[in-house]
Amino acid sequence: MTGFIGQALIYIVPFLLLLTFIVTIHELGHFLVARAFGVKVDRFSIGFGRALLSRTDRKGIEWRLGWIPLGGYVKFSGDLDASSVPDQAGLDELKSRVVAEHGPAAVKEYFHFKPVWQRALIVAAGPLSNFALALVLLTLLFSVIGERIEAPRVARVAEGSPAAAAGFQPRDLITAINGRPVTEGVEVTRTILLSANDPLTFTVQRGGQVVSLVATPVRQLEEDEVAGRTKVARVGLYLGAMQQSDFSYRRLNPFEAVGKGADAMVSVVTTTFTYLGRIFVGKESGDLLNGPLGIAKAAGGVTKQAVAYEAPPSVLILNLVLTYLQFAAIVSIGMGIVNLLPIPVLDGGHLMFYGYEAVARRPVPARVQEVGYRVGLALLAGLMLFATWNDLQKLSLFKFLGGLA
Structure with missing residues (x-):
């Protein structure tokens, strides 16, 4: 039981908090712009299902906290279907109902009658x-x-890898890939990840010389604590700073x-x-x-x-x-x-x-x-x-x- 609680605290609770926070911000964006245009809103809910807490303000908006923490939603007055885009017949029916219940002036408060x-x-x-x-x-x-920049310096080359076959050596500094300049190791990693089975031409500084090397990334299975088991493109390069000039740090205003x-x-x-x-x-x-x-x-x-x-x-x-x-x-x-x-x-x-x-x-x-x-x-x-x-x-x-x- 203790182990389950621990796993829930590590995996489930952070996920639910993260999802609810991000979805709430998403729905808040809809809500704020809608209110700025005078749209009538029935409900803003954080979470789904039965309300744990609920309060209706002076404008008739119900603010609700649902018991299922899987996001949230905003409900505009007059929503007719799941797509929230009624056709002309649906608009005519909604308009007749609004006029009958609240008068002609209320029509302009409904989302579906706002300009497109x-x-x-x-x-x-x-x-x-x-x-x-x-x-x-x-x-x-x-x-x-702040900002920490680490140069794309080769610290090690995996044996039998595409990088080894291409002729990479430790201490090589990668300066460009397919003619595009690179200054950070993360740029090299990102390019390789998105280039499986596509030959890449690396421009490398080796000592005082400029060398051109061609390597083709291949997918390999990796185990990662965050991503799990995934197949990602690699060439067999291990990048890392090997001298003081390989990294820099600065505070940002x-x-x-x-x-x-x-x-x-x-x-x-x-x-x-x-x-x-x-x-x-x-x-x-x-x-x-x-x-x-x-x-x-x-x-x-x-x-x-x-x-x-x-x-x-x-x-x-x-x-x-x-x-x-x-x-x-x-x-x-x-x-x-x-x-x-x-x-x-x-x-x-x-x-x-x-x-x-x-x-x-x-x-x-x-x-x-x-x-x-x-x-x-x-x-x-x-x-x-x-x-x-x-x-x-x-x-x-x-x-x-x-x-x-």
């Missing part, structure tokens, strides 16, 4: 809030920690921290879309995609790593907080990206419908919405099943059950 550009901004505010949250967290991190945070966020977004693009063209297996189980395992791994050092409790707590801020920023970016996908059940699908409405001057027909909604559900379910399959593979569950992994 306002509805689009309200919908886009959710994912944009996730990006804004990530930027705030990354800026805070860079303000507290608030403006520099914002810029560095924005750069980091853009890097995560571009890396994610590059990886997704490689999946669609068959160059990646999607092994790095995570579902709820994978995020929960990663949350637990982050917790364990943050408290693994021998240090005073105050230092461990600070390290845990900073580590979780970084993890929350990355998950928040992921949530923003997923919600912008053009799938009807997501914010991106709503924006797609509003784009049609802006051009055609009428909502998407009900039949088309229904088909789109079903296809969207199927796509989303497929994506979640695929990600969950990856999670189970990484957790070695199938190996435990009979060696299927």
Whole structure:
């Protein structure tokens, strides 16, 4: 029993807190922009299910704390269906009901009768809030920690690896990949991870000479406390500082921290879309995609790593907080990206419908919405099943059950 409680504290509780926090910020984005445009809101809930706490304010908005901590939601007055994009017949029915119950003046307070550009901004505010949250967290991190740059110096070359075959040697300094300059080890690692089976040309400084080496990353199975069992692209290079000039550190003022945070966020977004693009063209297996189980395992791994050092409790707590801020920023970016996908059940699908409405001057027909909604559900379910399959593979569950992994 004690062991289960410990595992729950390490894996389940951090995951639920993280998910609820990020989803609440997402829904708060919808809520704040909607209220700025005068939209009537029935409820803002943190968590789902029966209310543990509930209060209705003077504007008639119910503020609720649900007993299931799996995110939250905002409910606009007059929502008719799950897609929140009724067709013309649905709009006419809703308008008649609102006029009958509250009078003609009340119509302008309902989300569905706002101009299409306002509805689009309200919908886009959710994912944009996730990006804004990530930027705030990354800026805070860079303000507290500063910037540490480690040069891409080769410390060791794995025997029998593509790097060894290409002729890499310890103390080589990588200065460019495929002609693109690199100054940090993380840039080299990121490029290799996204280049499985694609030959890469490395420009290397060796002593006083410039050497060109070609190596092709290959996928290999790795076990990681945070990511679990994954196949990732490697060339067999171990990077690390070998002399004082290989690393530098500087404190960042608030403006520099914002810029560095924005750069980091853009890097995560571009890396994610590059990886997704490689999946669609068959160059990646999607092994790095995570579902709820994978995020929960990663949350637990982050917790364990943050408290693994021998240090005073105050230092461990600070390290845990900073580590979780970084993890929350990355998950928040992921949530923003997923919600912008053009799938009807997501914010991106709503924006797609509003784009049609802006051009055609009428909502998407009900039949088309229904088909789109079903296809969207199927796509989303497929994506979640695929990600969950990856999670189970990484957790070695199938190996435990009979060696299927």
